[in-house]
Amino acid sequence: MKEIKLMKGNEAIAEAAIRCGADGYFGYPITPQSEVMETLMALKPWETTGMVVLQAESEIASINMVYGGAGCGKKVLTSSSSPGVSLMQEGLTYLAGAELPCVVVNVVRGGPGLGTIQPAQSDYFQAVKGGGHGDYKLIVLAPASVQEMADFVDLAFDLAFKYRNPAFILTDGVIGQMMEKVELAPFKPRWTNEEIEKNHPWATMGKKQRKERNVITSVELDPYKHEDLNKKLQAKYRLIQETEVRLEMIACEDADYLLVAYGASARICEKAVEVARSKGIKVGLLRPITLFPFPTLEIKRLAAQVKGILSVEMSAGQMVEDVRLAANGVVRVEHFGRLGGIIHSPSEVVEALENFFLKA
Amino acid sequence: MTDFKELTYVDFKSDQLVKWCPGCGDHAILNSVQKAMADLGYKKEDVAVISGIGCSSRFPYYMDTYGFHTIHGRGAAIASGVKVANPKLSVWHITGDGDALAIGGNHFIHAVRRNIDMNVILFNNQIYGLTKGQYSPTSKRGFVSKTSPFGTVESPFRPAELCMGARGHFFARCIDNDLKHQVVVMKDAAAHKGTSVVEVLQNCVIFNDKTHEAVTAKAFRADRTIYLEQGKPMVFGTDSNKGLRLNGLALEVVTIGENGITEKDLLVHDATCSNTALHLMLAEMEYPNFPVALGVIRAVEAPVYDQALAQQIVDVQEQAKIKSFNDLVMSGDVWDVE
Numbered sequence: 001m002k003e004i005k006l007m008k009g010n011e012a013i014a015e016a017a018i019r020c021g022a023d024g025y026f027g028y029p030i031t032p033q034s035e036v037m038e039t040l041m042a043l044k045p046w047e048t049t050g051m052v053v054l055q056a057e058s059e060i061a062s063i064n065m066v067y068g069g070a071g072c073g074k075k076v077l078t079s080s081s082s083p084g085v086s087l088m089q090e091g092l093t094y095l096a097g098a099e100l101p102c103v104v105v106n107v108v109r110g111g112p113g114l115g116t117i118q119p120a121q122s123d124y125f126q127a128v129k130g131g132g133h134g135d136y137k138l139i140v141l142a143p144a145s146v147q148e149m150a151d152f153v154d155l156a157f158d159l160a161f162k163y164r165n166p167a168f169i170l171t172d173g174v175i176g177q178m179m180e181k182v183e184l185a186p187f188k189p190r191w192t193n194e195e196i197e198k199n200h201p202w203a204t205m206g207k208k209q210r211k212e213r214n215v216i217t218s219v220e221l222d223p224y225k226h227e228d229l230n231k232k233l234q235a236k237y238r239l240i241q242e243t244e245v246r247l248e249m250i251a252c253e254d255a256d257y258l259l260v261a262y263g264a265s266a267r268i269c270e271k272a273v274e275v276a277r278s279k280g281i282k283v284g285l286l287r288p289i290t291l292f293p294f295p296t297l298e299i300k301r302l303a304a305q306v307k308g309i310l311s312v313e314m315s316a317g318q319m320v321e322d323v324r325l326a327a328n329g330v331v332r333v334e335h336f337g338r339l340g341g342i343i344h345s346p347s348e349v350v351e352a353l354e355n356f357f358l359k360a
Numbered sequence: 361m362t363d364f365k366e367l368t369y370v371d372f373k374s375d376q377l378v379k380w381c382p383g384c385g386d387h388a389i390l391n392s393v394q395k396a397m398a399d400l401g402y403k404k405e406d407v408a409v410i411s412g413i414g415c416s417s418r419f420p421y422y423m424d425t426y427g428f429h430t431i432h433g434r435g436a437a438i439a440s441g442v443k444v445a446n447p448k449l450s451v452w453h454i455t456g457d458g459d460a461l462a463i464g465g466n467h468f469i470h471a472v473r474r475n476i477d478m479n480v481i482l483f484n485n486q487i488y489g490l491t492k493g494q495y496s497p498t499s500k501r502g503f504v505s506k507t508s509p510f511g512t513v514e515s516p517f518r519p520a521e522l523c524m525g526a527r528g529h530f531f532a533r534c535i536d537n538d539l540k541h542q543v544v545v546m547k548d549a550a551a552h553k554g555t556s557v558v559e560v561l562q563n564c565v566i567f568n569d570k571t572h573e574a575v576t577a578k579a580f581r582a583d584r585t586i587y588l589e590q591g592k593p594m595v596f597g598t599d600s601n602k603g604l605r606l607n608g609l610a611l612e613v614v615t616i617g618e619n620g621i622t623e624k625d626l627l628v629h630d631a632t633c634s635n636t637a638l639h640l641m642l643a644e645m646e647y648p649n650f651p652v653a654l655g656v657i658r659a660v661e662a663p664v665y666d667q668a669l670a671q672q673i674v675d676v677q678e679q680a681k682i683k684s685f686n687d688l689v690m691s692g693d694v695w696d697v698e
Contacts, residue, residue, distance in 0.1 A: 034491050034506070083431075114431070
């Protein structure tokens with residue numbers, strides 16, 4: 001029987017983590033996502049699945065506890081909001097360099113600096129382009145509903161372990177705080193140590209006789225070998241780009257204009273498409289579900305069909321750069337978005353579209 | 361030219377609406393710091409108030425002085441930068457138990473170890489109030505909160521132990537509902553050269569109400585706390601008939617008049633003793649076995665980082681052969697082209 005619940009996005013992350021067989025969560029309070037840890041603590045998974053939940057002394061500690069757990073081949077995650085995720089960047093680049101799977105959730109709020117506790121999408125660059133130092137990529141998923149908040153935890157772990165790479169859920173205060181109906185996945189058992197040893201031979205599970213010693217590191221001291229390590233990472237990112245793009249298209253078949261938006265902005269743009277079409281403007285929406293890998297080919301294809309593309313983000317314009325690269329000058333690409341924690345309305349989006357493309 | 365006017369505590373209030381909850385202990389700390397500054401004859405332009413993140417960290421908005429509202433846990437480092445860059449400023453670092461002891465623990469101990477001349481006012485309410493009720497590094501073992509619905513399974517820090525463990529030279533403790541004493545302690549902290557750590561036992565009316573009440577409530581405060589004063593015997597109690605003495609290597613509560621004990625048997629407080637042993641024992645006292653120590657527990661003179669740094673620059677400049685840019689250009693192998 002289906003298990004359906006009304007929950008907040010943040011609560012869905014917590015519930016889904018337990019259900020997908022996560023081994024550990026490490027976090028530190030920060031608005032607007034403290035409910036993730038609070039829900040986990042209230043659900044006491046250590047008594048049912050054996051999952052560990054720990055309140056760390058900072059986000060730096062959280063991500064490094066994740067580093068430790070991931071090195072043991074365990075399914076571990078953390079969550080935070082923008083300023084806290086900035087603190088995690090060092091850990092993330094080391095995790096990526098050491099090819100360790102883990103899940104990190106960013107419930108984005110307005111910045112820069114301390115910013116506000118209101119929702120924003122101004123951490124796109126940080127999530128998609130790096131954030132930490134070095135040539136690395138995170139697999140970035142962008143849920144647009146509470147259902148996807150729940151579903152993407154499991155998906156993120158699958159992708160993280162498939163590619164031995166940190167997977168990142170880039171969401172925002174709207175999706176984190178709003179309540180929607182969620183169909184919960186059935187419980188998956190946590191992996192046994194035998195399963196981890198068999199499926200993840202790189203994990204530090206203790207040295208047994210005639211077994212290679214596993215060392216977790218992000219460095220090869222020989223610079224030529226370190227270049228090889230980098231080449232291997234880049235080949236992996238190319239493979240991810242080729243195979244893991246996920247997106248949703250709404251009313252794109254006959255569209256004259258295209259909106260590109262993810263997360264909460266995509267929800268707003270769904271309504272904007274309706275409003276525009278009621279005014280006789282044929283507008284479609286492309287919603288990237290993966291931000292890395294980015295749906296470049298699909299945008300390139302639509303760029304040849306439409307008369308204009310509007311990238312809609314709650315930021316000063318970050319994803320718009322990737323949309324422009326995809327459109328590659330074939331069609332005009334503009335950006336619209338409110339800043340610092342203010343959410344745009346569907347009518348504002350339509351008005352922006354009209355101002356950019358329909359006024360002489 | 362305007363006439364010089366002595367400032368009162370009201371002059372240190374800014375035009376901002378104070379947004380702490382009604383009944384929050386933070387209001388009293390704000391008032392006592394303002395009163396101390398007025399009493400000390402501070403000028404507004406000579407003061408910088410630096411905070412991190414948390415309820416306490418709204419403090420700079422409410423002070424009509426220079427102020428920084430900075431990064432969670434990093435206030436001590438930023439305050440260190442301010443003091444070193446501008447040693448003439450009186451630097452006040454406002455922080456809480458989460459800000460200073462969890463995420464900022466590293467910066468806190470190093471600021472204390474360096475002995476930079478600043479006043480660290482540590483609001484200890486044993487809870488994360490701003491994020492609405494998670495346990496903090498000073499929450500008691502077993503404390504129930506949103507992130508510990510079945511009680512914490514970890515032991516708390518005692519700020520005094522951290523301070524003295526980091527070789528701190530000034531530690532004082534006061535309570536949010538004794539304003540008069542707070543002002544005295546704030547002034548002592550300000551007068552001390554070096555890092556002065558003041559722990560204020562502060563009540564969070566919303567998320568951790570009455571956490572210090574068993575000790576600080578007026579009805580039993582006299583019996584459950586001891587106000588330490590330099591050079592005075594350690595006496596406490598409603599009838600001022602209880603005291604502290606050393607029994608072997610441990611402190612002991614005794615009653616004057618019982619078993620032939622007189623005031624002469626009691627310990628006399630000396631905050632200036634460089635040995636931390638007794639200061640630590642006093643700071644560690646907890647109700648119900650002991651009274652909680654209030655006042656300046658430790659105040660020892662020691663080299664001050666910012667002064668030593670400034671002096672080092674002067675010394676090196678004096679000894680240097682190169683006194684100007686011209687000297688530098690003309691140093692080493694130089695010759696005239698004829």
